[in-house]
Amino acid sequence: MLPLDPQADIGRRAWVPCPGCADTRDCEPCAERRTCSLHWRYLLSNKGSLLHLQCPGCTHVWTHETGFGATRSLWSRVTSGLPRPAREP
Ligand SMILES: [Zn+2]
Ligand SMILES: [Zn+2]
Numbered sequence: 001m002l003p004l005d006p007q008a009d010i011g012r013r014a015w016v017p018c019p020g021c022a023d024t025r026d027c028e029p030c031a032e033r034r035t036c037s038l039h040w041r042y043l044l045s046n047k048g049s050l051l052h053l054q055c056p057g058c059t060h061v062w063t064h065e066t067g068f069g070a071t072r073s074l075w076s077r078v079t080s081g082l083p084r085p086a087r088e089p
Contacts (some may be wrong), residue, residue: 001059002060004042004054004059005042006046007045009042010042013037013041014043014053015034016059016064017030018041018058020060021060023055024036024039031051034036039057041055042054042056044074049065049067050065050066051065071073078088
């Protein structure tokens with residue numbers, strides 16, 4: 001397992017399925033592309049439509065091409081967080 005990236009910030013999260021652990025399988029909110037409280041990724045950085053992500057579950061790091069550009073609507077969809085994020089036990 002990799003260590004968490006120093007840029008990992010619970011205040012900046014994205015809801016993208018992890019290619020490393022596929023933990024969103026069989027999860028209803030994730031299947032509906034809602035902001036699941038269990039399955040989210042640290043948004044380390046972004047460049048245009050490319051998101052640099054790290055999975056808190058398996059610490060997999062990857063780049064996700066959204067294909068939409070960093071528009072306002074994308075940001076509200078990808079990074080709209082929950083009001084009070086709880087840390088996983
Ligand atoms: Zn993962
Ligand atoms: Zn989920």
